[in-house]
Amino acid sequence: MSKHHIEMTINGRRHSGDVEARVSLSDFLRDDAGYTGVHVGCEHGVCGACTVIVDGKAVRSCLMLAVQAEGAQVTTVEGLAASDGTLHPVQQVLLEEHGLQCGFCTPGFVMTLAALTDGDAKPSEQQLVSALSGNVCRCTGYQGIRRAAKRLACNEAGENS
Amino acid sequence: MTAPEMGTGMGTGIGTGRYIGQRVRRKEDPRLLTGRGQFVDDISLPGMLHCAFTRSQIARGKILAIKTDVARDVPGVHAIYTQQDIAHYKADLLSFFLAAPDVEMTPLANGRVAYVGEPIALIIADNRHIAEDAASLVEVDYADEDPVVTLADAARGLPVHPGTDNNIAAQMGEEEIDEELAAKLKSAPHLITHKVVHQRISQSPMETRGVVVTRDGTEELTLYITCQSPHLVARWLSLSLGLPETAIRVIAKDVGGGFGLKNHPWKEELAVIVAALKFGRPLKWIEDRYENLVGANQAREQEMTLQVAFDNDGKLIASHGDYSVNIGACPQLPECNIAVHMFVWAAYKMPAYGFLTRGWYTNTVGYAAYRGPWAMETLIRETVLDIAARRIGIDPIEIRRRNLVTLKDQPTMTCMEIPLEDITPAECLEKLLAHFDVAAFRKQQEAARKEGRYLGLGVAAYIEPTGAAGSIATMTGELAQVQIEPTGKVTAIMSTHSQGHGTATTMAQIFADRLGVRYEDVTVFEGDSSRGGFSPGAAGSRQGVIAGGAAIMAGDLLAAKVKQLAAHLAEASVDAIRIEDGMVHVEGSPEKSRTLRQIAEIAYGEPDRLPPGFEPGLEAKYRYQPPPMTFASAANACVVEVDTDTGFVKILRWISSEDCGTPINPSVVEGQIAGGLAQAIGMVLLEEMSFDDRGNPLAATYKDYMLPLISDVPTFEFLHANTPSKSVGGMRGVGEGGAIIGTPTLVNAIADALAPFGEVPVDLPLTPAKLLSVIEGRDLVSPTVAPEAPVVVAVAPLVSAAPVVQAAPAPANEILIDGDWKMVLSTPVGPQEMTGHFETDGTALSGYLAAAEGQQAFTGVVENGNNLLFDLKVEKPLKITLKYNLTVEGNRISGKCKMGIFGSAKLTGHKL
Incomplete structure (x- = not known):
C-alpha cells in the first residue's frame, strides 16, 4: 500500500510521518506520535x-x-495542562468532582469539554450536557461529570477565557 | 450535588478520621486526566508483533478445512496458527474456581465450532492492519449444523458438546416440588406466580480485552494484560499452562473497567500466550469493539419463575424458584448460580423455600460474571412483592415492612440457613422514607393521571453478601505491606487491584490515619503480581472490606513499631508517644519531638541505637482474613414518568439509601453505587445482546448495543446508614449493589406508572415497544413476547432434565458393584473428582469415597440389586449430610447426591 508523507502540529510540536491512507488519526497519534492518552474505545x-x-x-x-x-x-x-503541571480548568474540575473512575473514557470527556469551553465560549450547562451525550462512561454513572x-458552565468557563 | 449525609453513630467501626470518611481527592486522577495512564495497549516491546483472529461465521458445525495459504502470503505475515499447531501445549481453560471444564474447550477451535465469533486461527503480523487483512483471507469450510440458541432450544435441542447426554451444564435443587412445600403454596390465601426474563448483557468495559506477552528465555514469562487481579491471572496461568517452574509476572497498571469480564484470561488471551511461547517473539493482541461484542464472554440471559404464597395480611408463607441461565458454549462459569436461591429471601421472613436451578449450554458465546451475577434474586423478589401488593391490596412499602428482617429480629437464620446478625434493609428503607414523602407523591401522581401523565414510584430493598473469603479457592483474604521509607515517606504494596475502584486512594487514606502522616506522603502500589500477595482483586465487592481491614492492621503494627523506637530513643514510655502529621511527639517533652524521617533514618541506618530485639527498618505486613460474609444493605426509590404516546421512560428522581458500614471515602462509595445504578438503568431500558435463530449476534456495534448516556442517567441522591460491620474497620462492600438493586427499583416505578393499563411483563429490556404493548393492550413486539409456537418437527427427542435414578431392570450382580469406581460430582464450584470403593454383602453396602482432600468411609444399602444408597456427613463449608443415590449399569455409575440446602448434584462415573 502506498504511503503518504504528512506533517501536523501536535500539542505545539511539529510532527511528521509516512502513513498508509487507511491509518486513522487515532492510530497515528498513538502509534506514530506516541500520544497514548488518545484512547480507542469503539473505532466506530x-x-x-x-x-x-x-x-x-x-x-x-x-x-x-x-x-x-x-x-x-x-x-x-x-497537551492541555500547563508546562509547569498546572491542570487545565476542565481537568481540575473533573478531579475535584470525582468525575472519573477507570479513566479510560476520561480523555474524551476532557477534550469535548475543553473544546466547548475554550476562549470566549460560554456554553450553558444544557449545551455541555447535550454535547457530552456523545461520550460513553461505563463506570461513574456520569454524576461527577455532570x-x-x-x-464549567456557570463559573470556570468565563474565568478562563 | 449530593444530599447531606445522614450518618448514624459509628459503633465499633473506625469511624471518621482526618482522612478516613472524608471526600479525599483521588491519587489516580492526575495521571488519568493528563493522558499518562498506562493501559495495556500503551505497552510496546522491542520486536513485538501483532495478532488478529479468524473467527467462526457460523454458530455450530464441523470444520472441514482451514485454508491459510493465501493469508500466509500477505507481506508482513509471520505465522498463522490453528489449534493443531498449538495442541502440544498444555493450555487449560480453567473456570474462576480454577476447575478444569467437564467438556472439551481449547484456545482455538478444535475440529468443531460452537458459537459465532469463536476463534479458529491466530495470525501474527507486523502490525494489526496486516494481521486483520490476513485474518479475513483465511478460508474455513464448514459442515453447518442447526444451532441451539435460546434456553428453550437448549432443553429440546441436540447437545452442544459431543459426548454429553443433554445441555445441562450444572443443576441443583429438586426437579419435583417437595410435597409439603407444594401443599403450603396451594393452600395459601394468595399465590403469585411471577416470571422474569433477563436479556443477555455485554459487560462492555470501555477498554476492551488485550494482552502483551513476552517469553524471556525459558525461565520467565511476562504479561501485560487488562485484568481484575494480576495475582489471579498469574495463578490461573500457572495452573493452565502447567508452568510452575517458570516465573510468571503479570502487570496491569491501569485497567479500563472490568465488571466481571476480566477476572481471568480466556480463549483469545490464552491463544496469544501459547503463540508467544511457540513463536518466541513478544506478541500483542488488542480486542476491537466488534470482537468484544461478538467474541468476549457475556452475562445474564436468565429466566426465572418464582411462586410466592402470602397470607391475607401480605405475610410470606412459602416460595419456590425455578431458575435457568444460558451459559453459552464455553463459559468461564459453568454453573447454575446457586447464589440466586441462597439470597432470594435472605432479607425477608420467609418460612419455607425450595428451588430448581440449572445452567444450560447453547451455541452462543460463553458466560462470565457481571456486577452482581446473582442479581436475579433481588429483581424477581422485589418485583413480585409489588405485584403481590397490588393484587392483595396493600401498599408496596407496607408489604416490605411486614416481611423484612429488622435489626430487632436478629440474630436469626434465613430459610437457606444463612446466619444474619446485622443486616439493615428495613432500617435503610425507613431512612429512605424519612427523606421521601410518599403521601405527597401519591397526590401528585393522582393529579398527574387526571392530566393524562403517568408517574410511578418504585421502591426496592436488598442485602448483598460482600467481602467473602474462604468459601472458594480464589476468594481469599487480602495482604497489606507497608513501610516508612528512610525518607520518612510511606509506601504500601497491596494485593488489591483497581479498575477504577480507587484503591490507591482509599488505602492511602487508611495508612495516613493509622500512621499519623499526611495523605500526600503515602503512596500505594498495586497492579503487579511480582509484588504484594495473592488476592482475586476486584471480585465480590471485597476490596474495601478485606483490604481495608488488612491496611488497618498493618498500619497499626507499623505505628506500634515507630512508637517503640521513639519511646526507646526518648527514654519515655510507649504510651507517651504520639505521631501526628509526620512528627513523632513525646508527651510533656516537646523538645524531644523528632520527624518521622529522623526516626526512620535511625531505624534503617543506626542499628546500635535500636531497642534490644528490634528488627531494623520500619516495615510491617498483615494478611487479613475477614468473617466469612459481611452483608451490605440498601433501599432505593425512584420516580419515573412514562410517556403513553411514545413508551419512553423519563427518570425524574432517584434516591439511594445504603449501608456500607464505615465509608472510607464517601465519594468513592457514591461513585461505585452510581456506576452500578447506571448499569441497572441500561439493563432495564437499553442494553440487549440477542441472536437470530442461526445464532448470529444482533448487536455488533455500539449503535446496536446501547449503553446508558449522560442523558439517560439522573442525578442520584445518597443517604448513608454507616452501621459498622464485624470486620476490622467496620466496612461493608459496595461494588455491586447499585447494579443489583437498581434494576427492580426502576422496573417497579414503570409498573406503578402503568398500573392503570395492567401489569408490565418483566421481560428486559422494557423497550418503548414493549411498554406501548401494555399501554395499548395489543402486541407490538411480536414475535419475542408472543407465546411460543409449538414445535412441529422435533429435531431431537426431548431431553429429560432428570438424572436417571430409577432402578434399571438389570439383575443384581455383586461383582459389578464391588471394587473401585472413578466418579465425578458436579458441584456448584466445578466438577469434583473422586474414587468410590464399594463392597457389598447381600443388601449391605460399605466402602469409602476418596478425593485429594482425604477419604471418608460409609455404610449403606443396595436396593433392587443395583441402586446404592448411603450417607456421608461433612463439616465444611457447612455441616451437612450428603445423601448419595447411585445406580450401577454395567461399567457405568450415575445418580445424584443430595447436599442439604444446596439441593442435588449430578454424579457420573465408570468402573476402574
Missing part, C-alpha cells in the same frame, strides 16, 4: 474516548484519517 465513532481537538474543534480521531489532518493543529489530552459540566 460512538464512545467518544478518542476525541481530540483539530483546528479548534472536537473530533473523533477514530473516524478521521491521519492524512486528513495534514497541516492541522492537533491537541490531545497530553457536576463538572455544571461548574
Whole structure:
C-alpha cells in the first residue's frame, strides 16, 4: 500500500510521518506520535474516548484519517495542562468532582469539554450536557461529570477565557 | 450535588478520621486526566508483533478445512496458527474456581465450532492492519449444523458438546416440588406466580480485552494484560499452562473497567500466550469493539419463575424458584448460580423455600460474571412483592415492612440457613422514607393521571453478601505491606487491584490515619503480581472490606513499631508517644519531638541505637482474613414518568439509601453505587445482546448495543446508614449493589406508572415497544413476547432434565458393584473428582469415597440389586449430610447426591 508523507502540529510540536491512507488519526497519534492518552474505545465513532481537538474543534480521531489532518493543529489530552503541571480548568474540575473512575473514557470527556469551553465560549450547562451525550462512561454513572459540566458552565468557563 | 449525609453513630467501626470518611481527592486522577495512564495497549516491546483472529461465521458445525495459504502470503505475515499447531501445549481453560471444564474447550477451535465469533486461527503480523487483512483471507469450510440458541432450544435441542447426554451444564435443587412445600403454596390465601426474563448483557468495559506477552528465555514469562487481579491471572496461568517452574509476572497498571469480564484470561488471551511461547517473539493482541461484542464472554440471559404464597395480611408463607441461565458454549462459569436461591429471601421472613436451578449450554458465546451475577434474586423478589401488593391490596412499602428482617429480629437464620446478625434493609428503607414523602407523591401522581401523565414510584430493598473469603479457592483474604521509607515517606504494596475502584486512594487514606502522616506522603502500589500477595482483586465487592481491614492492621503494627523506637530513643514510655502529621511527639517533652524521617533514618541506618530485639527498618505486613460474609444493605426509590404516546421512560428522581458500614471515602462509595445504578438503568431500558435463530449476534456495534448516556442517567441522591460491620474497620462492600438493586427499583416505578393499563411483563429490556404493548393492550413486539409456537418437527427427542435414578431392570450382580469406581460430582464450584470403593454383602453396602482432600468411609444399602444408597456427613463449608443415590449399569455409575440446602448434584462415573 502506498504511503503518504504528512506533517501536523501536535500539542505545539511539529510532527511528521509516512502513513498508509487507511491509518486513522487515532492510530497515528498513538502509534506514530506516541500520544497514548488518545484512547480507542469503539473505532466506530460512538464512545467518544478518542476525541481530540483539530483546528479548534472536537473530533473523533477514530473516524478521521491521519492524512486528513495534514497541516492541522492537533491537541490531545497530553497537551492541555500547563508546562509547569498546572491542570487545565476542565481537568481540575473533573478531579475535584470525582468525575472519573477507570479513566479510560476520561480523555474524551476532557477534550469535548475543553473544546466547548475554550476562549470566549460560554456554553450553558444544557449545551455541555447535550454535547457530552456523545461520550460513553461505563463506570461513574456520569454524576461527577455532570457536576463538572455544571461548574464549567456557570463559573470556570468565563474565568478562563 | 449530593444530599447531606445522614450518618448514624459509628459503633465499633473506625469511624471518621482526618482522612478516613472524608471526600479525599483521588491519587489516580492526575495521571488519568493528563493522558499518562498506562493501559495495556500503551505497552510496546522491542520486536513485538501483532495478532488478529479468524473467527467462526457460523454458530455450530464441523470444520472441514482451514485454508491459510493465501493469508500466509500477505507481506508482513509471520505465522498463522490453528489449534493443531498449538495442541502440544498444555493450555487449560480453567473456570474462576480454577476447575478444569467437564467438556472439551481449547484456545482455538478444535475440529468443531460452537458459537459465532469463536476463534479458529491466530495470525501474527507486523502490525494489526496486516494481521486483520490476513485474518479475513483465511478460508474455513464448514459442515453447518442447526444451532441451539435460546434456553428453550437448549432443553429440546441436540447437545452442544459431543459426548454429553443433554445441555445441562450444572443443576441443583429438586426437579419435583417437595410435597409439603407444594401443599403450603396451594393452600395459601394468595399465590403469585411471577416470571422474569433477563436479556443477555455485554459487560462492555470501555477498554476492551488485550494482552502483551513476552517469553524471556525459558525461565520467565511476562504479561501485560487488562485484568481484575494480576495475582489471579498469574495463578490461573500457572495452573493452565502447567508452568510452575517458570516465573510468571503479570502487570496491569491501569485497567479500563472490568465488571466481571476480566477476572481471568480466556480463549483469545490464552491463544496469544501459547503463540508467544511457540513463536518466541513478544506478541500483542488488542480486542476491537466488534470482537468484544461478538467474541468476549457475556452475562445474564436468565429466566426465572418464582411462586410466592402470602397470607391475607401480605405475610410470606412459602416460595419456590425455578431458575435457568444460558451459559453459552464455553463459559468461564459453568454453573447454575446457586447464589440466586441462597439470597432470594435472605432479607425477608420467609418460612419455607425450595428451588430448581440449572445452567444450560447453547451455541452462543460463553458466560462470565457481571456486577452482581446473582442479581436475579433481588429483581424477581422485589418485583413480585409489588405485584403481590397490588393484587392483595396493600401498599408496596407496607408489604416490605411486614416481611423484612429488622435489626430487632436478629440474630436469626434465613430459610437457606444463612446466619444474619446485622443486616439493615428495613432500617435503610425507613431512612429512605424519612427523606421521601410518599403521601405527597401519591397526590401528585393522582393529579398527574387526571392530566393524562403517568408517574410511578418504585421502591426496592436488598442485602448483598460482600467481602467473602474462604468459601472458594480464589476468594481469599487480602495482604497489606507497608513501610516508612528512610525518607520518612510511606509506601504500601497491596494485593488489591483497581479498575477504577480507587484503591490507591482509599488505602492511602487508611495508612495516613493509622500512621499519623499526611495523605500526600503515602503512596500505594498495586497492579503487579511480582509484588504484594495473592488476592482475586476486584471480585465480590471485597476490596474495601478485606483490604481495608488488612491496611488497618498493618498500619497499626507499623505505628506500634515507630512508637517503640521513639519511646526507646526518648527514654519515655510507649504510651507517651504520639505521631501526628509526620512528627513523632513525646508527651510533656516537646523538645524531644523528632520527624518521622529522623526516626526512620535511625531505624534503617543506626542499628546500635535500636531497642534490644528490634528488627531494623520500619516495615510491617498483615494478611487479613475477614468473617466469612459481611452483608451490605440498601433501599432505593425512584420516580419515573412514562410517556403513553411514545413508551419512553423519563427518570425524574432517584434516591439511594445504603449501608456500607464505615465509608472510607464517601465519594468513592457514591461513585461505585452510581456506576452500578447506571448499569441497572441500561439493563432495564437499553442494553440487549440477542441472536437470530442461526445464532448470529444482533448487536455488533455500539449503535446496536446501547449503553446508558449522560442523558439517560439522573442525578442520584445518597443517604448513608454507616452501621459498622464485624470486620476490622467496620466496612461493608459496595461494588455491586447499585447494579443489583437498581434494576427492580426502576422496573417497579414503570409498573406503578402503568398500573392503570395492567401489569408490565418483566421481560428486559422494557423497550418503548414493549411498554406501548401494555399501554395499548395489543402486541407490538411480536414475535419475542408472543407465546411460543409449538414445535412441529422435533429435531431431537426431548431431553429429560432428570438424572436417571430409577432402578434399571438389570439383575443384581455383586461383582459389578464391588471394587473401585472413578466418579465425578458436579458441584456448584466445578466438577469434583473422586474414587468410590464399594463392597457389598447381600443388601449391605460399605466402602469409602476418596478425593485429594482425604477419604471418608460409609455404610449403606443396595436396593433392587443395583441402586446404592448411603450417607456421608461433612463439616465444611457447612455441616451437612450428603445423601448419595447411585445406580450401577454395567461399567457405568450415575445418580445424584443430595447436599442439604444446596439441593442435588449430578454424579457420573465408570468402573476402574
